Amino acid sequence: MRMTARPENVHQTRLLRLLRDEGARSRAELGDVVHLSRSKLAVELDRLVELGLVEPAGLAASRGGRRSNIVRLSRHLRLIGIDIGATSIDVAVTDGGLEILGHVSMPCNVREGPDVVLDHALDLVGKLRGQGLIDEIHGAGIGVPGPVSFREGVPVVPPIMPGWDRFPVREVISQKLGCPVLVDNDVNLMALGEVHAGLARSAEDFLLVKIGTGVGCGIVVDGRIYRGMSGSAGDIGHIRVDDNGPTCVCGNTGCLEAYFSGAALARDALAAARSGRSAFFAQRLEQAGALTALDVADAVAAGDPVGVRMVREGGRRVGQVLAGLISFFNPGLVVIGGGVAGLGHVLLAEIRSVVYRRSPPLATGNLPIVLSELGDTAGVLGATRLISDHIFSAT
Amino acid sequence: MRMTARPENVHQTRLLRLLRDEGARSRAELGDVVHLSRSKLAVELDRLVELGLVEPAGLAASRGGRRSNIVRLSRHLRLIGIDIGATSIDVAVTDGGLEILGHVSMPCNVREGPDVVLDHALDLVGKLRGQGLIDEIHGAGIGVPGPVSFREGVPVVPPIMPGWDRFPVREVISQKLGCPVLVDNDVNLMALGEVHAGLARSAEDFLLVKIGTGVGCGIVVDGRIYRGMSGSAGDIGHIRVDDNGPTCVCGNTGCLEAYFSGAALARDALAAARSGRSAFFAQRLEQAGALTALDVADAVAAGDPVGVRMVREGGRRVGQVLAGLISFFNPGLVVIGGGVAGLGHVLLAEIRSVVYRRSPPLATGNLPIVLSELGDTAGVLGATRLISDHIFSAT
DNA sequence: CGGCTTTGTCTTCTAAGAGGAGAAAGTTTG
DNA sequence: CAAACTTTCTCCTCTTAGAAGACAAAGCCG
Numbered sequence: 001m002r003m004t005a006r007p008e009n010v011h012q013t014r015l016l017r018l019l020r021d022e023g024a025r026s027r028a029e030l031g032d033v034v035h036l037s038r039s040k041l042a043v044e045l046d047r048l049v050e051l052g053l054v055e056p057a058g059l060a061a062s063r064g065g066r067r068s069n070i071v072r073l074s075r076h077l078r079l080i081g082i083d084i085g086a087t088s089i090d091v092a093v094t095d096g097g098l099e100i101l102g103h104v105s106m107p108c109n110v111r112e113g114p115d116v117v118l119d120h121a122l123d124l125v126g127k128l129r130g131q132g133l134i135d136e137i138h139g140a141g142i143g144v145p146g147p148v149s150f151r152e153g154v155p156v157v158p159p160i161m162p163g164w165d166r167f168p169v170r171e172v173i174s175q176k177l178g179c180p181v182l183v184d185n186d187v188n189l190m191a192l193g194e195v196h197a198g199l200a201r202s203a204e205d206f207l208l209v210k211i212g213t214g215v216g217c218g219i220v221v222d223g224r225i226y227r228g229m230s231g232s233a234g235d236i237g238h239i240r241v242d243d244n245g246p247t248c249v250c251g252n253t254g255c256l257e258a259y260f261s262g263a264a265l266a267r268d269a270l271a272a273a274r275s276g277r278s279a280f281f282a283q284r285l286e287q288a289g290a291l292t293a294l295d296v297a298d299a300v301a302a303g304d305p306v307g308v309r310m311v312r313e314g315g316r317r318v319g320q321v322l323a324g325l326i327s328f329f330n331p332g333l334v335v336i337g338g339g340v341a342g343l344g345h346v347l348l349a350e351i352r353s354v355v356y357r358r359s360p361p362l363a364t365g366n367l368p369i370v371l372s373e374l375g376d377t378a379g380v381l382g383a384t385r386l387i388s389d390h391i392f393s394a395t
Numbered sequence: 396m397r398m399t400a401r402p403e404n405v406h407q408t409r410l411l412r413l414l415r416d417e418g419a420r421s422r423a424e425l426g427d428v429v430h431l432s433r434s435k436l437a438v439e440l441d442r443l444v445e446l447g448l449v450e451p452a453g454l455a456a457s458r459g460g461r462r463s464n465i466v467r468l469s470r471h472l473r474l475i476g477i478d479i480g481a482t483s484i485d486v487a488v489t490d491g492g493l494e495i496l497g498h499v500s501m502p503c504n505v506r507e508g509p510d511v512v513l514d515h516a517l518d519l520v521g522k523l524r525g526q527g528l529i530d531e532i533h534g535a536g537i538g539v540p541g542p543v544s545f546r547e548g549v550p551v552v553p554p555i556m557p558g559w560d561r562f563p564v565r566e567v568i569s570q571k572l573g574c575p576v577l578v579d580n581d582v583n584l585m586a587l588g589e590v591h592a593g594l595a596r597s598a599e600d601f602l603l604v605k606i607g608t609g610v611g612c613g614i615v616v617d618g619r620i621y622r623g624m625s626g627s628a629g630d631i632g633h634i635r636v637d638d639n640g641p642t643c644v645c646g647n648t649g650c651l652e653a654y655f656s657g658a659a660l661a662r663d664a665l666a667a668a669r670s671g672r673s674a675f676f677a678q679r680l681e682q683a684g685a686l687t688a689l690d691v692a693d694a695v696a697a698g699d700p701v702g703v704r705m706v707r708e709g710g711r712r713v714g715q716v717l718a719g720l721i722s723f724f725n726p727g728l729v730v731i732g733g734g735v736a737g738l739g740h741v742l743l744a745e746i747r748s749v750v751y752r753r754s755p756p757l758a759t760g761n762l763p764i765v766l767s768e769l770g771d772t773a774g775v776l777g778a779t780r781l782i783s784d785h786i787f788s789a790t
Numbered sequence: 791c792g793g794c795t796t797t798g799t800c801t802t803c804t805a806a807g808a809g810g811a812g813a814a815a816g817t818t819t820g
Numbered sequence: 821c822a823a824a825c826t827t828t829c830t831c832c833t834c835t836t837a838g839a840a841g842a843c844a845a846a847g848c849c850g
Contacts, residue, residue: 028797037839038798059846065796066846147757157757205624217723221616228725229600232757239719240753252753324634324716325723328612330623358635358647362542362552362627423828432808433829460827461815 005051007394011036011044016053016392019073020097021196024057026068045071053077053096073097078133079387080140080177082121083186083379086110086160086213089117091124092380093133098196098388100377102133110145113163114172122176137179139391141383142169143186145214147232153183156231159250160214182386186210187234188225189382190372191218194335196385198374203333208372209236209322210338213262217325236325237261241317256321260314262293262339268310269296278306297342308346315347319354326359326367337372344371400446402789406431406439411448411787414468415492416591419452421463440466448472448491468492473528474782475535475572477516478581478774481505481555481608484512486519487775488528493591493783495772497528505540508558509567517571532574534786536778537564538581540609542627548578551626554645555609577781581605582629583620584777585767586613589730591780593769598728603767604631604717605733608657612720631720632656636712651716655709657688657734663705664691673701692737703741710742714749721754721762732767739766 007013014034019025025033031041048054055074059067077096083089087110092103104124110117121142128134146158153170155161174181191208194200200208200220208218217234219226227233237257238250245254246264258264269291273281280302284295299307322334334355336348352369372378402408409429414420420428426436443449450469454462472491478484482505487498499519505512516537523529541553548565550556569576586603589595595603595615603613612629614621622628632652633645640649641659653659664686668676675697679690694702717729729750731743747764767773 026797039800039840040838042799043838062847063796064848065794066798066848068797159755205621219723221621226600226616228758229727230725230757230761232755233723233725235722235725235755235758236719238753238755239722240715250755320635321719324631324719327630327634328614328628328720328723330625330628330630332624358633360554360627360630360633360645362625363623363630366625421828434809434831435807437830438807457816458827459817460825461829463828 005053006391007051007053008047009044009394011040012048013392013394015044015048016073017389019054019071020388020392023097024070024072026060026070028068030071076135078135078137079384080125080128080134080137080179081189081380081383081387082125082140082142082173083189083383084108084110084117084121084142084144085186085379086145089121089124090376090380091121091128092377092384093125093128094381094384096138096388098381098384100381102128102131103377103380104128105376110161110164114167114169118169118172122173125177137177139179139384139387140173140177140181141189141385141387142173142181142183143189143379143383144169144183145186147230147235148183148185149231150182150184150227153181155183180387180391182390184225184383184386185216185218185227185231185234186379187216187218188227189218189386190337190374190378191220191335191382192225192385193374193378193380193382194337194372195220195223195382197381198372198378199335199368199370200333203331205329205331206333206335207325207329207331208335208337209318211261211318211336211340212338215257215261215318219329236321239321239324241320256317259317265293265296265310265314265340266291269299269307272306272310278304280304280307293339294342297340297344300343300346311343311346312350315350316354318347319351320358322351323355323358326355326363330363331367334367334369335372336369337374337378400448401786402446402448403442404439404789406435407443408787408789410439410443411468412784414449414466415783415787418492419465419467421455421465423463425466471530473530473532474779475520475523475529475532475574476584476775476778476782477520477535477537477568478584478778479503479505479512479516479537479539480581480774481540484516484519485771485775486516486523487772487779488520488523489776489779491533491783493776493779495776497523497526498772498775499523500771505556505559509562509564513564513567517568520572532572534574534779534782535568535572535576536584536780536782537568537576537578538584538774538778539564539578540581542625542630543578543580544626545577545579545622548576550578575782575786577785579620579778579781580611580613580622580626580629581774582611582613583622584613584781585732585769585773586615586730586777587620587780588769588773588775588777589732589767590615590618590777592776593767593773594730594763594765595728598726600724600726601728601730602720602724602726603730603732604713606656606713606731606735607733610652610656610713614724631716634716634719636715651712654712660688660691660705660709660735661686664694664702667701667705673699675699675702688734689737692735692739695738695741706738706741707745710745711749713742714746715753717746718750718753721750721758725758726762729762729764730767731764732769732773 057070057072073096079094081092089108090105146161154166155164170181170183187210200206215237217236238255240254242254246258248255248258269281272278273285452465452467468491474489476487484503485500541556549561550559565576565578582605595601605611610632612631633650635649637649641653643650643653664676667673668680
């Protein structure tokens with residue numbers, strides 16, 4: 001297995017990240033930014049070309065003098081992002097600059113276990129390869145819907161992933177793909193996606209709240225993922241919002257997830273349909289035979305009062321938890337993402353209303369709370385960013 | 396004003412911190428730790444001696460060869476820690492190794508405003524000077540009971556400190572003492588104190604929960620204070636624990652502080668005394684004319700059931716909030732400090748019970764929750780640590 | 791075409807720091 | 821007590837990273 005070359009020093013690392021984040025540059029511009037003498041810069045760039053990470057990209061138009069030599073990341077670099085959700089798998093391939101070249105997905109229940117699920121993921125990679133998008137893979141990032149020991153690359157006691165505990169995800173995939181692999185929690189990777197391409201590019205400390213099948217939170221401190229002592233930081237789905245709430249899968253009562261999540265919305269919509277409180281849901285149930293959070297989004301869009309009330313109520317609960325976390329963490333930005341982004345501004349308005357009322361003015365005075373603009377791509381993009389940061393670092 | 400010399404490069408910084416944290420060392424031992432050639436090490440140490448930061452301290456006993464030259468931080472280094480609490484001021488002086496040489500305090504209400512309070516603090520410094528403990532002051536750290544713009548060294552919209560908003564604390568004290576000064580939130584400094592001398596020495600990520608007149612939390616990420624976007628991180632006193640709770644000074648209802656804090660305990664003790672529910676408190680009230688949190692501690696020690704119930708109830712509330720924060724932050728250690736440490740193990744048992752029940756097992760599995768062992772000194776010690784880190788850094 | 795500007799390459803020079811050779815100052819052993 | 825061995829410290833040399841400047845190449849404009 002031929003491992004891709006890695007940069008050899010901190011200068012090469014800086015140059016690679018600059019080319020990744022800001023795109024192709026002339027040698028002169030690079031010198032201005034990294035503050036290296038032109039001679040030293042030339043040495044390092046030549047070395048990167050030799051390693052196959054960087055390539056010349058022709059001459060720029062003259063700006064009144066000699067035309068400058070443009071360099072860019074090698075066009076042959078390929079990174080894979082794999083986002084394993086509770087009910088679906090997304091796989092994307094990007095070039096070195098993290099531009100998405102192809103993106104495929106399929107429904108898949110994570111409960112089917114690591115063997116089945118990872119095989120599906122590899123099939124999706126094969127599909128992309130079949131489209132001619134991949135030659136050699138230089139690295140892959142994988143997100144899984146549960147806590148991860150980042151150092152070891154294995155899930156640890158994941159509640160919704162029976163059979164995955166300590167399964168060597170990194171090792172297996174690294175073997176199969178023949179490249180370096182990193183594994184992290186899917187919500188952390190969504191947060192990294194926002195850091196790379198979303199609204200969080202300028203925020204040093206921010207929170208990404210993902211509301212999907214469950215509820216989780218990615219924490220970014222100083223531009224880097226904060227994972228906590230055992231990799232379970234951001235696990236906010238089971239924070240108590242009310243003593244007398246519904247019983248959660250975790251055994252406690254009143255967990256946020258039991259009040260508001262994809263699963264809880266589907267449950268409540270079904271109840272509303274069966275009890276006859278909502279004609280909208282009753283009709284949907286009859287048509288489809290089942291209800292999901294997507295039906296709730298449609299209900300809100302159609303103005304169904306029961307649906308709107310459900311989302312308002314849920315937004316209030318999320319807002320209560322978020323208000324506490326914002327008091328504690330004082331982030332510079334909060335991004336709401338995940339499947340329920342479709343619930344859109346009704347949800348956002350309710351969350352904002354609670355947070356701005358319940359958190360200290362100093363913490364909320366300059367705090368944007370926004371919906372993610374990345375949609376499905378946040379997870380896979382974050383995965384490629386994670387592995388890119390890794391392979392663009394000196395060993 | 397003669398500013399103290401600062402180290403000139405990263406090697407000198409490392410050497411100074413090593414001498415501070417590990418005590419005097421021989422030149423050979425230092426070389427082993429910092430991985431410098433003996434020649435380079437000698438150059439840097441000589442430079443530090445020249446700057447007056449380090450001094451020779453004689454010869455060690457032989458270990459089978461030539462006797463080694465011991466070096467230590469200069470005996471003349473003096474750092475001042477000032478901890479301005481809601482109702483008291485503590486001032487301590489330490490040597491370069493942060494050993495406390497003298498510690499004085501006085502009651503003082505922070506509401507009297509910065510002019511009065513800072514004058515009192517300077518008086519306390521004068522008192523220490525009068526004891527012959529101080530020659531030249533090399534730096535001072537100041538903690539105040541509210542949010543601070545750390546970069547500017549000024550309090551920002553502090554709720555319980557009218558008149559302090561944007562008062563130039565750092566500038567004024569730096570002028571008066573003739574040395575570098577840093578200002579921070581008092582809870583952050585307590586956390587730093589624990590990092591330096593307490594149980595948190597080995598924990599990279601931990602929380603210090605201070606329960607005093609109010610409730611606050613110091614957040615340490617990777618061994619460094621996390622302050623958030625606007626310096627208000629850790630402001631957990633106004634997190635909601637119940638919709639139908641007592642009204643808080645902040646205007647909301649059900650804040651943690653309104654349930655459990657020095658002020659809330661005093662209020663509840665008074666109510667218990669007046670209503671005749673507790674003979675213990677009634678008697679104390681008659682003797683002293685007023686009740687404080689200290690009386691509650693005494694009641695618990697004496698086994699008064701009303702007092703015990705108050706603390707249990709309060710511990711439950713603190714535990715609820717803490718359970719959420721631990722789910723979110725996944726710290727490696729939680730230290731409980733502040734005035735209510737006197738409530739001791741009744742409080743701790745209740746907090747632990749709630750947290751271990753309500754937080755995910757992965758986050759609590761390996762999580763010690765302990766009482767601070769530093770008492771009054773945590774704040775002033777953290778203040779000297781803060782300024783020590785600063786003046787022991789290359790500019 | 792000649793002067794001016796920008797870019798890239800090559801050579802020279804400096805300073806940081808590693809590493810080794812002793813000198814200095816001990817202890818231990820015969 | 822002398823010789824052998826250890827540990828510490830100092831001095832000197834050698835390597836290397838990197839800056840700085842000279843110069844060549846390649847464009848613009850009048």
